[in-house]
Amino acid sequence: MCRCVCGILRKSAWAAVLSIALFGASPSKAGTLTVDFNLAGSTLMLGGVINAANGMGATVTGMARVVLTGVNAAGMITGAMANGTVSGLSLNFALNSPIIAGLDASLVGPISITQVGTSSGPFDGAAAALATNTFNTNLSVNLNCVGAQCAVVSSAGMIVFPIVQNAMISNNMGPFSVGLAGLGGTAMLNAVVMQMNNGQAVNLTFSGQEVARTFVGNAPMVPEPVEAGLLILGVLALCGVAAVRRQPTA
Numbered sequence: 001m002c003r004c005v006c007g008i009l010r011k012s013a014w015a016a017v018l019s020i021a022l023f024g025a026s027p028s029k030a031g032t033l034t035v036d037f038n039l040a041g042s043t044l045m046l047g048g049v050i051n052a053a054n055g056m057g058a059t060v061t062g063m064a065r066v067v068l069t070g071v072n073a074a075g076m077i078t079g080a081m082a083n084g085t086v087s088g089l090s091l092n093f094a095l096n097s098p099i100i101a102g103l104d105a106s107l108v109g110p111i112s113i114t115q116v117g118t119s120s121g122p123f124d125g126a127a128a129a130l131a132t133n134t135f136n137t138n139l140s141v142n143l144n145c146v147g148a149q150c151a152v153v154s155s156a157g158m159i160v161f162p163i164v165q166n167a168m169i170s171n172n173m174g175p176f177s178v179g180l181a182g183l184g185g186t187a188m189l190n191a192v193v194m195q196m197n198n199g200q201a202v203n204l205t206f207s208g209q210e211v212a213r214t215f216v217g218n219a220p221m222v223p224e225p226v227e228a229g230l231l232i233l234g235v236l237a238l239c240g241v242a243a244v245r246r247q248p249t250a
Helices: 002-024 150-157 227-245
Strands: 031-038 043-046 050-054 057-071 083-098 104-116 119-122 127-130 136-146 163-170 177-183 190-198 199-215
Touching: 002 104, 057 177, 057 199, 083 127, 119 199, 136 150, 136 227, 163 190, 163 199
Parallel strands: 050 057
Antiparallel strands: 031 057, 031 199, 043 050, 043 199, 057 083, 083 104, 083 119, 104 136, 119 127, 127 177, 136 163, 177 190, 190 199
16 A cells, blocks of 8 residues: 555656746746837928938938847736836938028038937837936037028028037927837837927937847746645655665565
């Protein structure tokens, strides 16, 4: 009877140990996903004078990095909460755009936007919500008029060339939602900042496509021994002792 019971317990115990080894310590799917974006699709509207987009009066270049925590490699939230951080955002609009159609006068020069520090907020699976006044960038404008009729434009519009400005652009009119679509494939970024600067409306749309990504998984959690496991090991030990005592003596 003892030998039969011990045999059954021994098989059950090894099955339990194997189950713990195979399933109890499975690695966590959560980790940190870093995605770099090319922001060439971004646009800028400054007052009623400048409307810049790639191929429409400007050449646009720029990059941004988004780091998501609490997600898997496809950007899906794996736990109770996730977070998104935007950093390294920079944009440059190389402007060469007619001021007024039909006149020989064009605005030429760079407009650059550079993020100051980093900005973070909760990530809900589709967007990272950055609180009001937490996303800050420097706006630098250095534009001149090129063309035979620049003097006419200057006098009629009371504009002094070159136009040189340096200002801080932030999400001071409300939260800044950084939309992230297609994280399971090639991700897309989209966000809009609107504010007033020196009496002029600034409407800045960040639009980009993923160019690179990395994922670092969290270290797997190793389960601690449980009382049931210790009890099984104890029974196995007793069965071993019983087996030794049943050995015939020479």
